[in-house]
Amino acid sequence: MKRNSRLLLIDQDGVLADFDAGVRAAWQARYAEDAPFAERRHFYLRDDMAPQHHARLQAVYTAAGFFAGLPPIDGAVAALHELLAAGHDVRICTSPINDYRNCVGEKLQWVEQHLGSDWVARVVLTKDKTWVRGDVLIDDKPHISGSLTPMWTHWLYDAPYNRDDAQGRRRVVWTERDSWADLLV
Numbered sequence: 117m118k119r120n121s122r123l124l125l126i127d128q129d130g131v132l133a134d135f136d137a138g139v140r141a142a143w144q145a146r147y148a149e150d151a152p153f154a155e156r157r158h159f160y161l162r163d164d165m166a167p168q169h170h171a172r173l174q175a176v177y178t179a180a181g182f183f184a185g186l187p188p189i190d191g192a193v194a195a196l197h198e199l200l201a202a203g204h205d206v207r208i209c210t211s212p213i214n215d216y217r218n219c220v221g222e223k224l225q226w227v228e229q230h231l232g233s234d235w236v237a238r239v240v241l242t243k244d245k246t247w248v249r250g251d252v253l254i255d256d257k258p259h260i261s262g263s264l265t266p267m268w269t270h271w272l273y274d275a276p277y278n279r280d281d282a283q284g285r286r287r288v289v290w291t292e293r294d295s296w297a298d299l300l301v
C-alpha cells in the first residue's frame with residue numbers, strides 16, 4: 117500500500133446501485149404502470165410518494181430479486197476498481213433494510229456480480245455507520261447519525277434529494293472525475 121493510502125467507505129444504494137431506477141423498473145414489471153414519483157426531493161423515496169402507494173412500494177423493494185437486480189450507477193464499478201488499484205483500502209459500507217430477508221444476501225450477490233467475488237470480503241453491513249472506522253465515507257444520505265462520533269469525513273454522493281443539504285461537504289459524482297480523481301494521485 118502506498119503511504120497516502122486511505123480507508124474509503126463507499127455506500128451501496130444510491131452510490132453504487134441505482135435504487136430509484138430499480139424501483140421504476142420493478143414497478144412497471146409488477147404493476148404495469150409507471151412508478152408514482154417524479155421529482156426526488158426527500159432522501160427516502162416513500163416521502164416522495166403519496167401514502168396510498170407506500171404498501172406497494174414496500175412490496176417492490178422487499179421482493180426477491182430486487183436488490184440483486186439493481187443497475188449499477190454510471191461509472192461506479194470502474195471508479196471502485198481504480199480506487200483499489202491506487203492503493204486505497206476500499207470497503208462497501210451499507211445498511212440493510214429492516215426487512216432483511218432478501219436484502220442482505222442480495223446486496224452481497226450484487227457486489228459479487230458487478231465488482232467480482234474478491235469484493236464480497238470488502239462488504240461491511242451495519243445499521244450504524246458511526247461504528248465503522250474510515251477516513252472518508254462516500255454516501256448519498258444527507259444526515260448520517262449513530263451512537264458514536266464518526267471517525268470518517270462524509271463526502272456527499274450527489275443526488276437531487278441532497279443538493280439543498282450539502283452544507284459545505286465535498287460532493288462526489290463518479291462520472292465527474294474531478295470530484296474524486298485526486299484520490300488517485
Ligand SMILES: [Mg+2]
Nearest residue numbers: 127129130256
Ligand atoms: Mg445510500
